[in-house]
Amino acid sequence: MVPSPRLARSVDDNPHEPDNFGMSVPRPAARPVFLLLLTAGLAACGGGSSTPSSPVSPTPPVATPTPTPPTPSFAFAVAGRTIASGTRGPVAGASLTFAGGPPTQSAADGTFRYTSATTPASTPYRVDVVAPGHVDRSLWLRYERERTDVQIDLLPLSAPFALDFYRQLVRNATETPAELQPLRRLTRPPSIYVRTVDTSGRDVDPATIASITATIQSSVREFSGGTLQVATIETGRDDPERTGWITVVFEENPFSNTCGQARLAGDPGRIWLNLNRCGGCPGTRIRPATVAHEVGHALGFWHVDGREHVMAPIEDRPCTQTAPTPIEQLHASIAYSRAPGNLDPDIDPQSGAAQLAGDHTPIVISCIRPSR
Numbered sequence: 001m002v003p004s005p006r007l008a009r010s011v012d013d014n015p016h017e018p019d020n021f022g023m024s025v026p027r028p029a030a031r032p033v034f035l036l037l038l039t040a041g042l043a044a045c046g047g048g049s050s051t052p053s054s055p056v057s058p059t060p061p062v063a064t065p066t067p068t069p070p071t072p073s074f075a076f077a078v079a080g081r082t083i084a085s086g087t088r089g090p091v092a093g094a095s096l097t098f099a100g101g102p103p104t105q106s107a108a109d110g111t112f113r114y115t116s117a118t119t120p121a122s123t124p125y126r127v128d129v130v131a132p133g134h135v136d137r138s139l140w141l142r143y144e145r146e147r148t149d150v151q152i153d154l155l156p157l158s159a160p161f162a163l164d165f166y167r168q169l170v171r172n173a174t175e176t177p178a179e180l181q182p183l184r185r186l187t188r189p190p191s192i193y194v195r196t197v198d199t200s201g202r203d204v205d206p207a208t209i210a211s212i213t214a215t216i217q218s219s220v221r222e223f224s225g226g227t228l229q230v231a232t233i234e235t236g237r238d239d240p241e242r243t244g245w246i247t248v249v250f251e252e253n254p255f256s257n258t259c260g261q262a263r264l265a266g267d268p269g270r271i272w273l274n275l276n277r278c279g280g281c282p283g284t285r286i287r288p289a290t291v292a293h294e295v296g297h298a299l300g301f302w303h304v305d306g307r308e309h310v311m312a313p314i315e316d317r318p319c320t321q322t323a324p325t326p327i328e329q330l331h332a333s334i335a336y337s338r339a340p341g342n343l344d345p346d347i348d349p350q351s352g353a354a355q356l357a358g359d360h361t362p363i364v365i366s367c368i369r370p371s372r
């Protein structure tokens with residue numbers, strides 16, 4: 001953008017003011033508006049001996065000094081806090097690098113402020129954060145001339161967070177430790193369709209349907225850190241595949257070793273449940289923990305070690321267990337605060353959609369009944 005001669009005389013002495021990355025900014029028009037508003041503001045505030053409502057007298061123009069707008073001393077600025085994922089306590093001494101500029105440090109209370117004399121080369125621009133006792137993080141920020149209250153949470157290398165457990169739950173380190181997966185998760189509240197007949201056309205009893213829908217509703221909330229709630233629940237005899245929906249279907253196959261299956265963060269989502277095969281509970285022909293387990297897969301999570309956890313690949317859990325453990329919920333909620341496509345250890349993609357583009361093959365997880 002070539003400044004006009006009029007602009008070149010502006011007190012705004014930054015000829016390289018950002019141009020919104022290609023969009024022209026009508027700067028010449030902005031200055032007169034500013035002055036007009038300023039004048040009006042002074043009149044409205046009153047003060048002095050003149051009556052604000054009295055007509056403006058034809059006072060001869062005095063050489064009024066032009067108000068000097070604050071001279072911008074930066075091309076862009078970012079202020080905020082570095083905090084620990086989960087506990088959200090301050091992270092002091094974090095080193096933050098914005099758009100490849102010189103690093104800035106967070107203070108004892110986690111606050112930071114960075115100013116740059118040059119605009120970033122692109123938007124969003126990359127931010128790299130390194131802090132003692134925490135996992136390095138890379139993320140992307142959309143360019144704004146001045147951003148405030150930017151909260152950047154870092155994975156702590158201390159309890160209650162456990163990077164090993166997070167890698168199992170989010171990256172399938174349990175089964176493919178040499179091939180850690182990108183974060184897959186839902187990005188909008190799912191609707192649920194529960195089929196009321198099994199694959200043989202037999203009705204599924206209403207008590208089981210009621211138990212399953214209740215568990216799905218609570219599990220969606222618990223596996224997403226409360227960020228997602230089931231949008232709608234429908235039941236019926238159809239078997240639809242609809243974007244934004246998770247369809248729950250039943251079979252009753254005593255010869256299968258599978259208690260359930262689910263598409264991992266699939267859209268359309270799908271959960272298969274094998275009735276009676278892996279043990280029911282009072283009032284339901286499938287354990288609530290089995291349903292919660294498949295919901296965990298449907299929301300993007302993998303198997304973990306530790307029999308106490310709902311995402312452990314076992315099926316003989318007590319009927320009283322209906323929810324993911326607090327440790328599972330903590331780690332899952334952190335995953336749901338990250339961009340889809342986030343890579344190990346904590347690297348956000350520039351665009352979550354781009355990162356997973358082409359990855360349309362549903363991942364079906366079978367949950368095998370332990371051999372006896």
Ligand SMILES: [Zn+2]
Pocket residue numbers: 293297303313365366367368
């Ligand atoms: Zn499973």
